[in-house]
Amino acid sequence: MKHAVVxxxxxxxxxxxxEKLLKENIRVTGTRRSSEFPAxxxxxxxxxxxxxxxxxxxxxxxxxxxxxxxxxxxxxVLINNAGIFKDADFxxxxxxxxKVWDQTMNVNLRSAALLSKWFINAHxxxxxxxxxxxxxxxxxxxxxTQEYAAYAASKGGMAAFTKSVARDFSKxxxxxxxxxxxxxxxxxxxxxxxxxxxxxxxxxxxxxxITQPIEVANLVFFLAGGEVKHMTGSTFHINGxxxxx
Ligand code: NAP
Numbered sequence: 195m196k197h198a199v200v201x202x203x204x205x206x207x208x209x210x211x212x213e214k215l216l217k218e219n220i221r222v223t224g225t226r227r228s229s230e231f232p233a234x235x236x237x238x239x240x241x242x243x244x245x246x247x248x249x250x251x252x253x254x255x256x257x258x259x260x261x262x263x264x265x266x267x268x269x270x271v272l273i274n275n276a277g278i279f280k281d282a283d284f285x286x287x288x289x290x291x292x293k294v295w296d297q298t299m300n301v302n303l304r305s306a307a308l309l310s311k312w313f314i315n316a317h318x319x320x321x322x323x324x325x326x327x328x329x330x331x332x333x334x335x336x337x338x339t340q341e342y343a344a345y346a347a348s349k350g351g352m353a354a355f356t357k358s359v360a361r362d363f364s365k366x367x368x369x370x371x372x373x374x375x376x377x378x379x380x381x382x383x384x385x386x387x388x389x390x391x392x393x394x395x396x397x398x399x400x401x402x403x404i405t406q407p408i409e410v411a412n413l414v415f416f417l418a419g420g421e422v423k424h425m426t427g428s429t430f431h432i433n434g435x436x437x438x439x
Contacts, residue, residue: 195220195270195271195325195418195419195420196220196221196270197220197221197222197223197267197268197269197270197271198215198220198221198222198223198269198270198271198272198273198418199222199223199224199225199261199269199271199272199273199309199313200212200215200222200223200224200225200273200275201224201225201248201273201274201275201276201305201306201309202225202226202227202275202276202277203222203224203225203226203231203235203243203275204224204226204227204229204230204231204232205229205380205381206378206380206381206382206407207275207329207375207378207380207407207410207411208224208273208275208276209232209407210407210408210410210411211273211275211410211411211414211415212224212235212241213234213411214408214411214412214414214415215415215418216235216238216240216241218415219240220240220418221240221241221242222235222240222241222242223241223242223243223244223261223269224241224242224243224244225243225244225245225246225248225257225258225276226243226244226245226246227245227246227247227248227276231243244257244258244261245257246258248276248300248301248305249297249300249301249305251300251304251308254305254308254309258309258312259312262309262312262313262315262316263316268316268317268320268322268324269313269324270322270323270324270325270418271324271325271326271327271418272309272310272313272324272325272326272327273326273327273329273414273418274305274306274309274310274326274327274328274329274352275329276301276305277301277302277329277331277348277382278297278298278301278302278345279342279345279382280294280297280298280342280344280345281294281341281342282294282295282341282344283340283341284340284341284343294344295344298344298345298347298348299344299347299348299351302345302348302349302352303348303351303352303355306328306352306355307355310326310328310355310359310370313326313368314326314359314363314368317366317367317368318363318366318367318368322367323367323368323420324367324368324369325368325369325370325371325417325418325420326356326359326368326369326370326371327370327371327373327414327417327418328352328353328355328356328370328371328372328373329373329375329410329414330349330350330352330353330356330372330373330374330429331345331346331349331374331375332374332375332376332431332433332436332437333345333346333349333350334346334349334350334352334353334372334374334429335350335353335374335429335431335437335439336437349374352372353372353374353429356370356371356372356427356429357370357372357427359427360426360427361427364423364426364427369420369423369426370426370427371417371425371426371427371428371429371430372428372429372430373410373413373414373417373429373430373432374429374430374431374432374433375405375410375432375433376399376405376431376432376433376434376436377395377396377399377404377405377433377434377436378404378405378406378407378409378410379404379405379406379407380407383395383404387404392404396434398436398437399433399434399435399436400434400435400436401434401435403434404434405432405433405434409432410432413430413432417430
């Protein structure tokens with residue numbers, strides 16, 4: 195692996211993945227929406243950063259399509275990590291509820307699927323191999339509370355999308371995996387930690403602490419190395435043993 199694309203590289207899991215890849219001398223093209231990339235990324239010769247709102251199709255096309263058309267520098271690995279976790283109660287108005295539904299689908303699923311399509315077509319045209327790693331969630335497998343139904347549906351869609359890619363494109367050299375994290379200590383989990391407390395969040399866990407993002411990064415790095423291609427289409431659950439499959 196020489197070059198990876200990581201969406202949502204500015205914070206949380208995506209930041210940890212990027213740190214790990216850079217440490218392993220892999221070039222990273224990272225994306226962010228509104229927060230800055232860490233200074234050490236900006237200083238690294240191995241890192242290129244792109245600002246793009248994954249809720250905006252025109253911007254995705256303008257800023258990200260060119261990455262998948264690089265003649266000599268096509269990314270070997272695509273890591274669809276960026277995501278949002280927005281709530282909308284079933285008692286909300288249809289307009290408000292659908293607003294959250296659409297935004298969640300756009301950012302968590304639609305953009306990831308489109309980037310995967312561009313990545314796959316570019317590799318097929320090029321006759322080269324690639325690896326897609328989609329960061330879904332345990333919500334894909336166990337659902338979520340009703341306020342986060344859109345989130346769970348987007349992640350379930352991502353896991354199913356990954357399987358379709360794996361079924362049809364592995365023979366052509368593109369393998370795809372889903373990673374399904376449980377609670378990981380990032381900004382996204384902060385609100386739940388603040389509201390429910392760490393103890394409540396680890397109650398069903400096999401550990402007393404919330405999973406750290408570096409563990410997800412280590413798993414992603416391993417998958418990106420192409421050592422287990424015959425696990426294509428599989429989901430890797432990393433949730434502190436809160437459920438085991
Ligand atoms: P996070 O700390 O909230 O970071 C989210 C990242 O996604 C940031 O880099 C953010 O960019 C980017 N992003 C959000 N909305 C975007 C948009 N509209 N356009 C472009 N980029 C956008 O989240 P995280 O915890 O690292 O989560 C990373 C992935 O893991 C997500 O897909 C999430 O669903 C999944 N996951 C997380 C947990 C958990 O407990 N943390 C559990 C299961 C699954 P800015 O910094 O610019 O805002």
